[in-house]
Amino acid sequence: MKNNLEEIAIQQLYSNKKIHGQFISTEYNKEILLENYLNLLLQEKITDLHFLAYKDFSLVSYRFNTSLIEFDKISKKNYENILTKIQILSGIDIINDRDPSDGSFTFYNHRFRVSLIKNINGINCVIRKLKDISDLIKENLNYPEIFISYVEKIKLLKNGLVLFSGPTGSGKSTALAYILINLLKDSQKKIITIENPLEYNIPGAQQIEIKDDSEKTTILKNILRHDPDILMTGEIRTEEMAKLTIEAAMTGHLVFSTIHSNNVFNVINRLTEKGIALNDILDSVKIIFNQNFVRLLCDCYIDENNKGCQKCHYTGYKSIKPIFEILEINEFIKEFFREDDISKIKNTTFYTSYESELNNLLVKGLISQKEFKSYMNTN
Incomplete structure (x- = not known):
């Protein structure tokens, strides 16, 4: 399963240099979206994954060699599902979303740090890959x-x-x-x-x-x-x-x-x-x-x-x-x-x-x- 997810991540990474306003993730099952994104973080020199909440969608970007690169655009519903998974994995309180929250979790033996903060449209999320x-x-x-x-x-x-x-x-x-x-x-x-x-x-x-x-x-x-x-x-x-x-x-x-x-x-x-x-x-x-x-x-x-x-x-x-x-x-x-x-x-x-x-x-x-x-x- 992990190898398949890595292949999906790499294909999506190299076929989408920059988004152009359309939803490009609807072809992927929402259940594997988070794993898809986390596999991106396992690629060399990608350090952070950013989810920015807007009124009707969420913008997904990643940081490569200090540059923040727009990567994907997902529906509000899909992002809410992903966010809930992230909160559960990292031990963050799902009920109290007013205050900034931090947590961490492990995925395929890699450690990730999570930071959440609320804006007027929803919750922004940054996931950082921690070095071993x-x-x-x-x-x-x-x-x-x-x-x-x-x-x-x-x-x-x-x-x-x-x-x-x-x-x-x-x-x-x-x-x-x-x-x-x-x-x-x-x-x-x-x-x-x-x-x-x-x-x-x-x-x-x-x-x-x-x-x-x-x-x-x-x-x-x-x-x-x-x-x-x-x-x-x-x-x-x-x-x-x-x-x-x-x-x-x-x-x-x-x-x-x-x-x-x-x-x-x-x-x-x-x-x-x-x-x-x-x-x-x-x-x-x-x-x-x-x-x-x-x-x-x-x-x-x-x-x-x-x-x-x-x-x-x-x-x-x-x-x-x-x-x-x-x-x-x-x-x-x-x-x-x-x-x-x-x-x-x-x-x-x-x-x-x-x-x-x-x-x-x-x-x-x-x-x-x-x-x-x-x-x-x-x-």
């Missing part, structure tokens, strides 16, 4: 060598704070999981994580999944009594969480966390806005990463007007590559921060810009001029 821990190897993740070298530096840290920033969906959770796996490989460390939601089951780590961020500060206070070597605390959103994270890093623990920021220097500003003294930040933070993805050109690429091929889902881009802006904080860098001289920091070997990696990819013909300019204009 076995996927987290250097060859699969396509990390640049500069990042791999910093992972080796992190292995030598005894304490302090390592921060990741970047937009939603930029791969921060994957990068953190990759680091933790490598730390566990090389040493006997007690690692405790606080996650909302839990994305990877990391063998050897003590993982705590929370449903509400309000639980996080209480749990972190208690975790410190369990004598961990390494902590992963999730996103820093509140002043109290910022204070507890810094305190943990300054009292002999190696701490990993994330914070919303568009570059590594703004991370310092975000922490000071949350009431943390600059000296405490500089004494605790060891490395700051800002992470994003850049799209790599497909072999079919000729120019910016090229419509692509089946292999790249008619986008012109065959894959994505993680890129990093990195700042290592040491005594040398601390003095520049105290002098408020960012320009001098940018000229040191302890700072890695996005531009250097993007220039390298552009020279090799791996990214387009349009992609390069677009990225540089927004970073």
Whole structure:
């Protein structure tokens, strides 16, 4: 049955580059529609499935290499049937549809995360395919060598704070999981994580999944009594969480966390806005990463007007590559921060810009001029 569904999914995927306003799924039995869509998510480089509720129909799209591609259009009735199945599978309350809801389920040994939110026409649904821990190897993740070298530096840290920033969906959770796996490989460390939601089951780590961020500060206070070597605390959103994270890093623990920021220097500003003294930040933070993805050109690429091929889902881009802006904080860098001289920091070997990696990819013909300019204009 699974093979037949995969064939249907692949046929539909490649025969419908973009919908044109008609219902194209009526030929499929509604009972197999959900499995059909989930099999799409099993295809390489497709990460998310989106159901957008409109007045009389639902629009189905998928995300391929960061691009959202319109795929299907289904009747309101069929979507309601699919949505009910999703809610049951993921343990989401069918009765209470007013509040945003999250859940997860397993399909053919693959884990999926579900997020629901109501709009004026119905309930929008996003299903994300979660990577398996076995996927987290250097060859699969396509990390640049500069990042791999910093992972080796992190292995030598005894304490302090390592921060990741970047937009939603930029791969921060994957990068953190990759680091933790490598730390566990090389040493006997007690690692405790606080996650909302839990994305990877990391063998050897003590993982705590929370449903509400309000639980996080209480749990972190208690975790410190369990004598961990390494902590992963999730996103820093509140002043109290910022204070507890810094305190943990300054009292002999190696701490990993994330914070919303568009570059590594703004991370310092975000922490000071949350009431943390600059000296405490500089004494605790060891490395700051800002992470994003850049799209790599497909072999079919000729120019910016090229419509692509089946292999790249008619986008012109065959894959994505993680890129990093990195700042290592040491005594040398601390003095520049105290002098408020960012320009001098940018000229040191302890700072890695996005531009250097993007220039390298552009020279090799791996990214387009349009992609390069677009990225540089927004970073």
